[in-house]
Amino acid sequence: MISKLWSILKPHLFALLGFVAIVIIAFLPMFSKGLTISAHDIMQAKGASHQLSEYRELTGEQALWMFNMFSGMPAYLNGVRFSGDFLDDVQKLLHLGIPRPAQIIFLTCLSFYLMLLAFRVRPWVAFIGALIFGFNGFNVIGIIAGHNAKIQAVAYMPLVIAGMKLTFDKKWLLGLSVFALGLGLNLHADHLQITYYLLIITILYGIAEFVVALREKHAPVFLKSAGVLVLGAVLAVGANFGKLWTVIEYSEHSTRGQKELTKVSENKTGLDKSYAFQYSNGIFEPLVMFIPNVLGGASSTPLDRDSNVGNALRNAGYNGAQLDQQLQNIPTYWGDQPLTAPYYLSSALLLILVLGFLYASKKERYWISVLVCLAIVLSWGSNFAGFNDFVFDTVPGYNKFRSVTFTIIMAMFGLVLISILGLDRFISDENKNQFKKLKTAFTISGGFVLFLLIFSAFLGYKGAIDQRIGADWFVEALRDDRAALFRQDIWRSIILILVLVGLLWALIKEKFNQTALLAAVLLLFTFDVVGLSKRFLKDNVFKRKPANELAFQATPADQVIMNESKPAQRVLNLQNPFNDAGTSFFHESIGGYHGAKMMRYQDLIEHHLSNEIASVISGLQEGERTFDNIPALNMLNTRFLKAGEGKNAVLENKKAYGEAWIVNDIKKVQTPDEEIANLDEVNLKETAIINATQFDVSQNLSGSGSITLVDKTPNMVKYKTSTQGGNSLGVLSEIYYPEGWTATIDGQEASIIRVNYVLRAIVLPSGEHEVTLSFEPNSYYVGAKVTLVFNILVLLLFLGAISFETRKYFKQA
Template sequence: MQLNFKKEVLPHLIGVVSFYVLIVLYFSPIVFEGKTIFQNDILQWEGSAQEIQEFREETGEEALWTNSMFGGMPAYLINTEFPGDISRTVISILTFGLPHPINGLFIGMVGMYILLLVFKVRPEISVLGSWAFAFNTFHMLSLEAGHNSKIWAICLIPMILAGIHMAFRGKWLLGVAVTAIALMLQIRFNHLQITYYTLITVLIYAIGQLIHYIKQQKLPEFGKIAGILILGGLLAVGANAGRLLTVLEYGEYSIRGEKTLDTPNQGDSGLNKDYAFSWSQGKLESMTLLVPNFMGGASQETIGQDSHSAEALQKNGISGAQLNNFIKSAPTYWGDQPFTGGPIYGSVIMVFLFVIGLIYAPKRFRNIFLAITIISLMLSWGKNLAWFNFTLFDYLPGYNKFRAVSMALGITLFAIPVLGCLGLERLFADNNKKAKIKALLTALGITGGFTLLLIIFAGAFGFQGAADANFPAWLTEALREDRKVMLQKDAFRSLVFIVLSGFLIYLALIEKIKYQWAALGLAVLVLGDVWTINKRYLNEESLKTSPSKSYFAPSPADKKIMQDDGYFRVLNLQNTFKEARTSYRFNSIGGYHGAKMRRYQDLIDRILSKEINQFVQKAQEGNFDYESLSALNMLNTKYILAGQAANAVFQNPEAYGPAWFPQEVLPVQSNEEEINKLADMDTRQQATVNSEEFDAKAGKGTVELTQYAPNELHYQANVTKAGLVVFSEIYYPKGWKALIDGNEASIIRTNYLLRGLMVPEGEHEIKFKFEPKSFQQGSILAIISQYFIILMLLSGIVISFKKQD
């Protein structure tokens, strides 16, 4: 086949090169200077993954379990590599070696470009949509926060839908292959909430196509295409069999699984409603799609010396450092969320084009992408649209496993550019000049007119933020004036971009400039729009040289604890259950993860938090009551950390060590009874065992830990009376095996969440090994599926080229 390079290759080559160049330009310090984004979540991840990575480097094996967080938990959702997995190589090839995580934005642009081309949108407009999609603020704010897997998962959505649409256009082999490889990669990044939203998006698309095929009396054809695509989806699932099997297995025992205790405002399984919907966007906050600073931007923004707040502070005698500190981080946000890193914005120009799409896009696809936009917005409103979202939470399978519903806006910012580009393509292609100009003026009047109204009537909004309660009336009044000014300035900015865009399109419609130049001009305007907004939040100050090196540098307190080479856990009193810096070096009582073990969360809620608070109160009075730390002592908490100085380390002499024999076994019949008893009993002398599940009796003897690895522990026991040994290790029923002198023994759950063993009289070697079948069984299926998908993709490409010959 002979290609016309100028028409069939060059435009696409220019488009892909532009994607690469823009990523390199925006993130040049990362590409050329070796800097990285200061991402708090990634730093916490590094802390939580350190033990796992060290074990991999030392042994070449996967730990699959880590004791560095929350007493111990599976490593599947932290850092696990699967044998034979080629997905990392595929990513490197597809992104031309761009560093992680910014390579996700590149694949997002490529995927959107392919999707729009498949929808028969010309290359110039496809480039415009691709730039808008990748550089929306949702992506940049997520990068700054360290939500790298979320970015990758969202950026793969266009490619997934591109493959699906290819199949519906007749290129079923290539379409299924593209869908399968994109979905394979999305599942690989293990952000199941975004994958869930992707399925909703695909379902809406499928319903739209189903209606069309029914009207065309081609239902069997729809069934064939859908069936083939489902097979592709199953291949993508198979390519991640190891990941999915282990995660699904763990999910049953995590806070997203079935509840173990009666908890208010919670169903039989899944998350607590208050927790799940804590990040719900306000309905009015969706206006940031049109005006970035509609809600005051981020939770804390810099305001000028000429602001109303600065003037009010000066009038009330506040100046110098106190004044400067306030205006550098003023609480300008007045939305519904607890806090935010910035507004959700993808260019007002794309909203303008979206309105054109509502008028001009093909009816079938207009309805599909309008529905995707509306439903994703409704999902993002969460508790602010309770009748809808609470119903989904209660009845939609699996939906109660997810939180931070505002991330559904990632789907909104995908759908808007697609419909906008479809509308612009059809507008340019129409031969009815009068109708085109009328549609343009209508869209201009709707978006521009609404933005103008926001400027004129900005005072109609209250601008009352949650932070206002912390300030005197004179300051809150000034803050509200500053919020009003921020809204008006950005509304005027948006109006300028709308007018400039409308003028460019108008020039093309009256044939004063070519459509290609109008489209490229729009692309430049869009890029300038989102680029400058993004720089407010992700800029040079966000990029650091080796932030992890300084963050994890050992403090005097760390060095003091490091002198002890024994086996123990550390309680960090500073943000205990939301930090993983401690986990970098030590086995921690706390940690940083969104899917803790359900029983450990129960222990935190019912016992640990109260126990820690009471200890701190007594310690502040000079009474270090270590004996009262009944739960912490059974978790072998030898050190309590109250700061970074050496004198902020307190050694707990009452920690029980790795294992012990309780003198009395207390039978219980329910989880509720057990945790209530655990709160009051002496955990050194007594142990609870659920008699409905296990049999145990008290024994006597000594137990010593002789060898430690995250997935294997060895003990030497000298038992003078056969009975129950309690280990300071978290009980998990899937994968842990116990061996006594080489013979497998049943592990007992004791003290609500610890491991126990009935050990016979005499001297014995005890081993715990973590060998989950789910990990082993999934690996072979994953390898077969991955190579089959690659083969199918190559075959699809070859066949497509041959058909064009």
């Protein structure tokens, strides 16, 4: 029995060790020097979540509200944890202790390998497919950019399809367990955009299976399989119920939700189309999957001294270190996007891609072709406006996501899948049509690459950035280098295709030892994909302890503010405040960095804060330090402004309204447009603007007095009030959020009112009272209980399925 078990597990253990070895080679500085990847988005996330981590370490509780970014917002998308969420522990077991983010590439390889095994691909061929998909440019470049959650969601896509395949093959228990676990892990990654694309893949695959079932009169079997998959989806959603509930709840109040300002949005939901389509592939850009430098590669590429640009710079007087510095960031990209990097797959993949379509069944050919074409067309965004405008405006949920170039991951998934299926069937072709199909594949793939080589002579290599460069001598040299990069990658592809054809031909003719030939094919693809990855995984990508970099070292300016500030006194960094979470690491910030800000706060930024910040900067440039005409910033209690990092770069704003204040004058308006417009029309220190159609303040307000902050944590804010002369309205310099916040006055429940478009307010009775606001959302606390129950069910199901299949196998053996 042990020898039988070893014979079964041996190829998979070797594959596992192979993935580990190649990941170590690709990410060597992480393993040899203890370095990590210092990505911009990861650094921003550390700044944003620092307050949450501190609170968790100090109290053992979760901080559900973060008041250090954008004056306050829910913390659901910044690392909130749910008790009973065991999927995180499952993931830790799967990545075998490999450090993050290299572990994500390993998990992607492992997941794709398991999917190919479910499609009955032999292990060594599955290993090749897993390498190609695991080390694709979408994944590697995404990790370098710090998009770890996105790539982690990609990592589990194949596992979901594996579960579907097993289910449609009538292995219902195993299919159910794999599908539920895979989808549960995908949802756990917290990147619903990738899950949305996964949904598209599953729908197309499901339709293909349904059509075949109807044709073969197996509809009842298909319906049973579909029912099993629906059950698996319920289990996966339940295992992430808390996460999904909180995120969906928040999304309705975020920039992904309903826009309230009718003058600019016409009450549409989702993102603005121009924002969503800002990054759109050019028509020929998907070619980078096979020829990465077809459009010059990344937006900026280091060139060597012998390049055309290097020679031109030397002729212009640059030399030594100055020359090397100039050559580090050359704008070689000449496509349509403002910033990009090539989402490559493999230069040699073209050959086996053609084999894939030659050997594919009609079902596979149709659904994968539709998937690939749809993904490519969607990635074109504004460059294929008619179709993409229709999809954006009509398909539910699609307008919640930006960067339509990300849809290309669906094409990459389909292309690798059909290619590897083709390679596997080519090797075991019993009809002895191998040579004919290999010849066809070589003619098509080789002919296509040869056409690109000839076509390269007729291109102008002109980029939009060229007009901003100015110097004709530099632009001419730059275009020559773009052409050289293009041709180098074409020749690379030609050589790899020729070598691969030779190996596969030798395999057909049995010219050499079959094991040696298969090993050579594997090495060729390893060289191809890892070689492309190393173009981007250079030594300068890896850093030591990125959390201690300059961004998170308290500057003299930070020290001054920390010494002088009190809770709820906010800080405005005048340097790019709304795209930098560094200030949030130390202070309660007016700005921050987040992909889904609260909608009303974004409105405030666009209609008031940006203008007021520009006014402050203009005044400072003219030597003025008055802060009277910035009502929105003052109502947010902007006590300190950072104009730099030095001690003298801190400006104190004594005009800020404070953490809370009393008013007894109300201006009632009828629409959100009137709410935000009136922020400039009234004295916000004395008058509160209230939308009378949503909030009722019928009490007579005649009181006066004071309201003082006495305690503030991420989940609670407490005040003392001392008023006289009747009821009054206490305006709190805290961001209003309608879900989860409750208020009490001396223990008695009170209503929270939204005033001044974004702030909270409470009607206060006369006298001395204690006012407490607590953030206890049901979406978190009830969601956590549901999450626990379904996590247990998913794990028990998976363990039970593995045990059942193991016992069944050995009984049959």
